Each structure stands twice: as structure tokens, then as C-alpha cells.
Amino acid sequence: MSAPTIAPGISDEVRELANQEYKYGFVTDLDTDVAPRGLNEDIIRLISSKKNEPEWLLEWRLRAYRHWITLTPPTWQHVSYGPVDYQDIIYYAAPKPKKNLGSLDEVDPEVREMFDKLGISLGEQERLSGVAVDAIVDSVSVATTFKDKLAEVGVIFCSFSEAVQNHPDLVRQYLGSVVPYNDNFFASLNAAVFTDGSFCYIPKGVHCPMELSTYFRINAADTGQFERTLIIAEEGAYVSYLEGCTAPVRDTNQLHAAVVELVALDDAQIKYSTVQNWYPGDADGNGGVYNFVTKRGMASGKNSKISWTQVETGSAITWKYPGVVLKGDNSVGEFYSVALTARRQQADTGSKMVHIGKNTKSTIISKAISAGHGQNTYRGLVDMRHSAVGARNFTQCDSLLIGNDSGAHTLPYIVVKNKTGQVEHEASTSKIGEEQLLYCRQRGIPEEEAVSMIVNGFCREVFKMLPMEFAVEAQKLLTVSLEGSVG
Amino acid sequence: MLKIKELHASIEDKEILRGVNLELNAGEVHAIMGPNGSGKSTLASVLIGRDGYQVSGSVSYEGQDLLALSPEERAAAGVFLAFQHPVEIPGVGNMYFMRTALNSLRRQRGQEELDPVDFLALAQERMKLVEMDQSFMNRSVNEGFSGGEKKRNEILQMAILEPKLAILDETDSGLDIDALRIVANGVNALRSAGRSMLVITHHQRLLDYIVPDRVHVMTAGQIVRSGDKDLAVELEANGYTSVQQANAGRLAPVGVAR
Ligand SMILES: Nc1ncnc2c1ncn2[C@@H]1O[C@H](COP(=O)(O)OP(=O)(O)OP(=O)(O)O)[C@@H](O)[C@H]1O
Ligand SMILES: [Mg+2]
Numbered sequence: 001m002s003a004p005t006i007a008p009g010i011s012d013e014v015r016e017l018a019n020q021e022y023k024y025g026f027v028t029d030l031d032t033d034v035a036p037r038g039l040n041e042d043i044i045r046l047i048s049s050k051k052n053e054p055e056w057l058l059e060w061r062l063r064a065y066r067h068w069i070t071l072t073p074p075t076w077q078h079v080s081y082g083p084v085d086y087q088d089i090i091y092y093a094a095p096k097p098k099k100n101l102g103s104l105d106e107v108d109p110e111v112r113e114m115f116d117k118l119g120i121s122l123g124e125q126e127r128l129s130g131v132a133v134d135a136i137v138d139s140v141s142v143a144t145t146f147k148d149k150l151a152e153v154g155v156i157f158c159s160f161s162e163a164v165q166n167h168p169d170l171v172r173q174y175l176g177s178v179v180p181y182n183d184n185f186f187a188s189l190n191a192a193v194f195t196d197g198s199f200c201y202i203p204k205g206v207h208c209p210m211e212l213s214t215y216f217r218i219n220a221a222d223t224g225q226f227e228r229t230l231i232i233a234e235e236g237a238y239v240s241y242l243e244g245c246t247a248p249v250r251d252t253n254q255l256h257a258a259v260v261e262l263v264a265l266d267d268a269q270i271k272y273s274t275v276q277n278w279y280p281g282d283a284d285g286n287g288g289v290y291n292f293v294t295k296r297g298m299a300s301g302k303n304s305k306i307s308w309t310q311v312e313t314g315s316a317i318t319w320k321y322p323g324v325v326l327k328g329d330n331s332v333g334e335f336y337s338v339a340l341t342a343r344r345q346q347a348d349t350g351s352k353m354v355h356i357g358k359n360t361k362s363t364i365i366s367k368a369i370s371a372g373h374g375q376n377t378y379r380g381l382v383d384m385r386h387s388a389v390g391a392r393n394f395t396q397c398d399s400l401l402i403g404n405d406s407g408a409h410t411l412p413y414i415v416v417k418n419k420t421g422q423v424e425h426e427a428s429t430s431k432i433g434e435e436q437l438l439y440c441r442q443r444g445i446p447e448e449e450a451v452s453m454i455v456n457g458f459c460r461e462v463f464k465m466l467p468m469e470f471a472v473e474a475q476k477l478l479t480v481s482l483e484g485s486v487g
Numbered sequence: 488m489l490k491i492k493e494l495h496a497s498i499e500d501k502e503i504l505r506g507v508n509l510e511l512n513a514g515e516v517h518a519i520m521g522p523n524g525s526g527k528s529t530l531a532s533v534l535i536g537r538d539g540y541q542v543s544g545s546v547s548y549e550g551q552d553l554l555a556l557s558p559e560e561r562a563a564a565g566v567f568l569a570f571q572h573p574v575e576i577p578g579v580g581n582m583y584f585m586r587t588a589l590n591s592l593r594r595q596r597g598q599e600e601l602d603p604v605d606f607l608a609l610a611q612e613r614m615k616l617v618e619m620d621q622s623f624m625n626r627s628v629n630e631g632f633s634g635g636e637k638k639r640n641e642i643l644q645m646a647i648l649e650p651k652l653a654i655l656d657e658t659d660s661g662l663d664i665d666a667l668r669i670v671a672n673g674v675n676a677l678r679s680a681g682r683s684m685l686v687i688t689h690h691q692r693l694l695d696y697i698v699p700d701r702v703h704v705m706t707a708g709q710i711v712r713s714g715d716k717d718l719a720v721e722l723e724a725n726g727y728t729s730v731q732q733a734n735a736g737r738l739a740p741v742g743v744a745r
Contacts, residue, residue, distance in 0.1 A: 434538070435574045442535050442570075443588035443644065444562035444595065453587065457578030457627065 035092035041065060044192055047092050051161050051195075054168060057175075064181035064191030071185045077348040078377040078409060079317050081290065089255055091193045091226070146210065155239075156201040157212050160228055163199035170201060174232055178261035178298045178325070186257040186319075187294040190226045194259065197227035202237035202268075211467055213242040229260040233268035235301065240271040242470055254279075256315075258293045266301030266328065271309070273466050275474055278314035280481075283372070285344030288316025295322035296352075299331035299360075307334040308351070309465045311474040313481040316345060321379065323352030326360035326388070333362040336462040338474070340455075340481050341374025341406070350380035350411075355388035355421070364395040367459050370406030371482055377409040384421035392422045399429040400458050402451065402482070452479040488513040488683050489553075489652060494544035496526075496533045503529045505708035506544070511652075514680040518694055518719060519687045521705035522727050527687045528571050530705070531654045535568045536561050548652065562588075563595035565651030569641035569658045571687075576628040581640070582610060584628045585647055592648060613646040617673040634661035642673050653677070654685045659693040671696030691723040 035046055044065055048058040073084070150157050156167060163171050181191035198214040214229065233239055256278060262270050272295075281288025291314075297306035308322040318341075324333030335351035353362035368376040382393045399408030410427050432454060440450035456463070456475050463471045489511040496504040503526045511517055519527050533540055536558040546553040553561060576584065589609075590600040601609065610624060617639050629637050638658050645653055655674070659667055674697050678684070686697060694702070694716060702718040703710045706727060712718065 433574060436576050438535075438537055438558060439570065439574045439576070440584075440588075441558035442562055442568055443584075443648065444559050444592035445588055446559050446591060447557075449587075449591070453579055453584075454576060457576055460578035 068188035079346040160197040194228040262297035264304035281316040291315035318347040355391040371402035518699040567650030571656040582624040
């Protein structure tokens with residue numbers, strides 16, 4: 001596609017939108033405590049001691065590190081990028097608190113202002129529509145809202161570091177139980193160096209009274225962000241969890257290698273939603289976040305249910321396959337995804353559903369949109385084991401291409417070792433219809449708006465799975481990310 | 488209101504419109520008939536600004552150069568096409584689509600936008616005109632609509648968007664007898680002194696309902712004959728061959744018509 005052009009007849013609002021660059025690209029001047037560049041056992045000891053961790057956790061990190069150095073980065077994914085120099089990354093950066101935080105009101109005003117700019121309120125009185133937020137800047141959690149209110153019903157929602165201090169037994173029991181430290185290259189790296197993240201525990205029978213949310217922000221330069229999230233839903237518990245991310249515009253690449261582990265016991269339900277809007281790099285492919293993430297849920301209890309919903313519009317490169325291990329009988333796993341690649345973005349994403357229990361059921365709905373020079377690959381695994389009697393999967397992968405230089409690829413892997421297993425797979429690839437565009441424009445809808453309308457329509461099945469506010473946010477994000485893709 | 492002069496249009500090297508001349512005054516309804524492939528839909532496409540044609544000649548619409556405007560600007564200026572083959576837009580609600588369209592037009596015209604409640608009231612009133620059920624509004628645009636339902640949905644949009652120049656491309660094709668009457672009544676209700684229509688059709692039957700001021704016959708990319716409503720009756724009886732023969736002298740067919 002030639003330089004993005006905008007139809008002459010478009011409204012000022014759309015023009016303004018179209019001229020809007022990545023709006024979260026500002027850098028906040030925070031006084032930051034950083035570790036020296038590079039990775040070795042000393043750095044890991046430093047991180048662990050900064051965080052005042054128990055011995056067993058340091059040992060776990062070191063085991064992960066010793067395993068990691070034996071590994072080479074995976075190359076099977078359908079993305080290309082230069083080699084990452086893991087010794088040139090800063091593995092620990094934390095905004096220095098001006099004083100000890102006694103309460104939320106004492107959050108550093110600069111940090112607070114940064115989050116205000118991002119549209120995230122850290123003030124509980126402003127009640128972000130009843131969403132509790134854990135705000136993470138660079139490597140550490142800076143604030144968690146509504147903690148007390150949640151504690152009343154027994155819900156623990158805090159930063160990972162705090163959980164290690166205050167709930168070490170829970171952390172020890174579940175850490176690495178879903179994504180072991182030797183799971184894959186990036187998961188091992190994360191296990192060795194993770195600095196913070198969110199921890200959430202919903203006790204037996206509790207329906208978490210509000211949406212829980214973590215907001216990630218990479219601020220410091222040349223910093224890797226390695227957070228780790230652990231969510232445990234006890235028997236009959238329910239939680240809906242949201243995750244949002246942004247990073248400043250920088251011309252170097254930033255590495256984000258997170259791990260998320262979910263555990264759902266009998267009859268428990270976890271709904272995990274992500275709106276990922278890391279800096280995607282510029283139109284020529286300079287800069288941007290490498291988003292190499294391992295997310296997995298263990299539906300260990302009978303009738304448990306884990307749903308992943310993701311809207312991925314950011315990052316230069318996305319490599320993630322949120323999955324569910326369906327261990328409990330009748331457990332359910334769901335994956336709803338919208339992945340948009342524009343500019344020079346590349347995404348290799350999909351889901352893994354491993355059916356172990358009887359009558360387990362999984363659904364995968366993937367909507368990939370490629371614009372500009374974007375490359376989008378769906379990669380999915382449906383694995384039905386011998387024990388998974390009566391297991392069922394439904395997979396639907398739809399790709400939408402905008403322009404002539406974008407690409408979409410679908411790579412479904414299906415392994416069924418059980419005669420009663422049922423797998424249904426549907427796939428489609430379409431170009432954004434000239435005919436649809438003309439139809440909208442004939443009715444008076446300006447081109448950019450028409451594209452966004454058609455794309456949003458294409459994604460509707462996924463958006464309707466998101467909590468209301470997130471759905472609105474996701475639609476806006478898509479619109480902004482698509483700007484200049486037409487013409 | 489609309490003056491088309493020596494309009495030529497080609498795709499790649501194939502000339503489809505070969506010098507169309509047509510004048511339409513405010514409030515008039517003209518019918519265009521003609522064999523398959525003669526260029527009727529192409530004329531409509533060129534008038535709404537579809538991409539991909541090399542166009543020469545001139546089209547003046549209310550004194551403006553229509554050909555210089557983008558499709559959405561033409562829409563804002565009051566040009567509407569009921570498509571011969573309306574497209575489906577999955578996931579986009581019909582009601583939402585029409586409200587967005589109306590509000591886009593209003594915005595471009597500097598008018599205030601309608602909120603969903605006011606729009607719903609307007610839509611419900613106009614739906615009566617084409618006897619369309621509310622359930623169609625909650626479905627995706629044209630998705631899974633039958634051929635006839637799609638055509639009805641086009642006329643509903645026309646009723647809501649209130650264009651000044653409406654081009655109806657074979658809106659009668661695929662309609663059953665009752666639907667034809669309903670759609671024609673809807674169209675007639677929308678006839679007004681300020682609204683002109685160009686009705687493309689193959690069937691004289693439609694023109695019994697929507698009585699045109701003029702009838703034009705297009706063959707091989709030109710309007711070869713014009714007359715009053717009786718011309719349609721004559722065509723019905725004798726077919727296009729008679730028209731073509733009558734004009735054989737001045738037309739040099741180049742094998743455009745199939
Ligand atoms: N994109 C295209 N490429 C090549 N030829 C085209 C293209 N579009 C239209 N044509 C040709 O132009 C001619 C006129 O087509 P058009 O659709 O305008 O006919 P029509 O009069 O509307 O016919 P019908 O009554 O069947 O609807 C046809 O021969 C058609 O095949
Ligand atoms: Mg036609």
C-alpha cells in the first residue's frame with residue numbers, strides 16, 4: 001500500500017482521529033531505581049533481595065535461570081525480528097517512592113498523574129465504575145485500589161510481591177503449577193526475573209463483587225517487563241479480571257515476557273479479559289514492544305470454566321497462546337480473540353485447549369485483522385487425550401485483510417486420541433469488501449468510519465464477551481489502530 | 488437538477504458508457520430500460536462515484552460538478568442508490584447502520600444528529616411505508632435477508648435518508664406481486680416536487696405503479712430512444728430489437744450488448 005491516504009470527503013472528526021498517533025506514547029519523568037543491564041545469578045539475587053523474598057522463591061528463580069541458559073529462543077513462530085540481546089536489557093526498574101505509602105492518597109503525584117493521563121483513576125473516591133485496579137509501572141505495583149472492600153468478602157487482590165510477603169503458602173502452592181518454570185524459553189526467563197504482577201484469590205463460594213483489573217505500563221527505557229499474574233478461584237468462586245497495557249513511544253524495542261496462571265477448582269469460573277495496546281512501533285517498523293507472553297488456565301475442578309478474551313491491537317510482535325487445560329470433568333475452556341496488525345506489526349497468536357477430563361468442552365473464536373504491512377497468524381492446538389471421553393471443540397478462525405500488503409495465515413493443529421471426541425473447525429479469509437465500503441459511503445458514511453464499522457462488525461462476536469466498558473474501549477482502539485489503513 | 492452530457496465510462500479498455508445524455512428536472516421520475524449488459528447499472532455506478540472507471544463527459548447536479556465529489560459527498564448532496572445487489576455487512580446492526588448513515592449525512596450538512604430514541608421513532612414510522620417488520624432492524628445489514636427483503640430494505644433506507652435524487656436499480660426484480668405493490672406504494676409516497684428519481688427496470692409492470700414522466704431506452708452504452716410512458720408499453724410488446732433497428736443508422740454497435 002502506498003502512503004496512507006485519507007479520502008477527501010471525510011469529516012473533521014475522522015481526520016483528527018486519523019492524524020492521531022499512538023496517544024499513550026508519552027514518557028513520565030519518574031525517579032527510577034534501576035538494576036545494571038544484563039542477566040546473571042547476581043541480578044536475580046538482587047531482585048529477590050530487593051523484594052525481600054523467602055529462600056524457596058530465590059531457589060525457584062535460580063532453577064529457572066539455570067534452565068533458561070540451556071535454551072535457545074523459539075524460531076517456529078511466523079514472525080521475524082532481529083536477535084534480542086538479553087544482556088542489554090534492564091531487568092529491574094522501579095519508580096522510587098518519595099516516601100512510604102501509608103495509603104493510596106500518598107501515591108506519588110507524578111505516578112498518579114501518569115495514570116490520570118492514561119484514563120485510569122487511582123483515587124477510590126472516583127470509583128472507576130466499580131473496578132478495582134492494581135497499577136504496575138515498569139517492574140513494580142504502585143497501587144491497588146479497593147483492597148479493603150474486597151477483603152470484607154475474603155477476596156485477596158494485591159501485587160504479587162505483597163502476596164509473597166503476606167500469603168506465602170498460597171503463592172508457594174500455586175506458583176508454577178500451571179506454567180512451570182521450564183515451560184518454554186520466555187516462561188523460564190520470566191520465572192527467573194519476574195518482578196511483580198497481580199495476585200488474586202477468591203475464596204470458596206464467593207462471587208467477586210467487582211471487576212478486578214491490572215494496568216501495566218512500561219515507562220523506563222530499555223526495560224524488560226516481566227510480570228507474573230496468579231489467579232486462584234476456589235470451589236464455586238467467580239471472578240472477572242481485566243488487563244490493560246500501554247508503553248511510551250520509543251525507537252528501541254522493549255521486551256515484555258509475562259506469565260499468567262489461572263486455577264479454577266470445582267464449579268469455579270474465571271473470566272480473563274485483555275486489551276493489549278503496547279506501542280506497536282512506527283510505520284517503518286522501528287521500535288515497539290515484543291509481547292512474548294505465556295498464559296494458561298488450569299480448569300482443574302469439575303464443571304469449572306475458564307474464558308480468555310483478548311483484544312490485541314498493540315505490540316510490534318505478539319507471540320501468545322492463552323490456553324486451558326481441561327482437567328476436571330465437564331470443564332469448559334473458551335478463547336475469544338481479536339488480533340489486529342497494522343503498520344509493520346506481526347502477530348502469531350491463538351489458543352491451546354488440552355482436553356483431559358470427560359465431557360470437556362472448548363470454544364475458540366479468533367478474528368484476525370491485517371492492515372498495512374501487518375502479518376497475522378492464527379496458531380491453535382486442540383489436544384484431546386485418551387481420557388477425554390465425550391470431549392468437544394468448536395474452532396472458528398476468520399481473517400480480514402485490508403489493503404494488498406497485509407497477510408493472514410491459519411495453522412490449526414488437532415490431535416484427537418479419543419474416538420468420542422468431536423472437533424469442528426471453520427475458517428474464512430476475506431478482503432474488506434470494496435462493495436461493503438462503497439455501500440456505506442453511498443449512504444454517507446465517510447470511508448474511515450466505514451472501515452471501522454465493518455471491522456467492528458467482524459469482531460462483534462468477540463466484543464460481546466468483554467465487559468461493557470472494555471468493549472467500548474476496544475472498539476475505539478480498533479478505530480485508532482486502523483487509521484490511515486485505507487486508500 | 489441533473490444534467491448528464493456525453494458521459495463515457497470504460498473499465499480497463501472496454502468502453503461501457505458511450506456518450507450518455509440525459510436531463511432530469513426536479514420532481515420528475517424517469518425510467519431507464521434496456522437489454523442486459525447495456526450499461527444501466529454502470530450509469531448508476533458512475534453517478535454514485537464507484538471507483539475503477541475512466542470517465543469523461545460531464546454530470547451537473549444542482550449546478551455542481553457531481554463527478555468531482557467523493558461517494559459520501561454525493562450522498563450528502565442528496566444522491567441515493569438503491570443497489571441492484573445490496574451487500575451484506577455481518578455484525579453491523581441494520582438499525583445502527585441506518586442511524587450512522589443518517590447522522591453522517593446530517594453532520595456533513597451541518598445539521599444536528601439524531602439520538603437513538605428519536606431515530607427509532609423515525610425508523611418505525613418509515614418502516615410502515617414499506618410494511619417492514621421491526622425484527623429486520625435488529626439483524627445485521629442485509630445478512631440472510633431474502634432477495635425481496637433486501638430490496639425492501641433499500642427502499643426503507645431511501646425513506647429514512649430522504650434523498651433528492653434517488654436511483655433505483657432494478658428494485659422490482661425478485662419481488663413477489665404483493666411486495667412489488669408495497670414497494671411501489673412506498674416509492675410513490677416518496678415522490679415529491681423536490682425529489683427526482685431514476686428508475687432502472689426491465690418490467691413495464693413496475694411502471695404501471697410508478698408512472699414515469701419519461702422513459703429512456705439504453706442499448707450498448709447510449710440512450711437510443713426516449714419517450715413518455717407509452718414507450719414502455721411498446722417495448723413490452725415488441726422488445727428492444729425494434730428500437731435497435733430504428734437507430735441502426737446512427738448507432739454502430741461494437742458488441743457491448745450481450
Ligand atoms: N468490472 C467490469 N469489468 C469488465 N466489464 C464490466 C465490468 N463491470 C461491468 N462490465 C460490463 O459492462 C456491461 C454493462 O454492465 P451493466 O451492469 O451496466 O449492465 P446493465 O445494463 O445494468 O445490465 P442488467 O440489466 O443485466 O443489470 C456488461 O457487459 C458488463 O459485463
Ligand atoms: Mg444492472
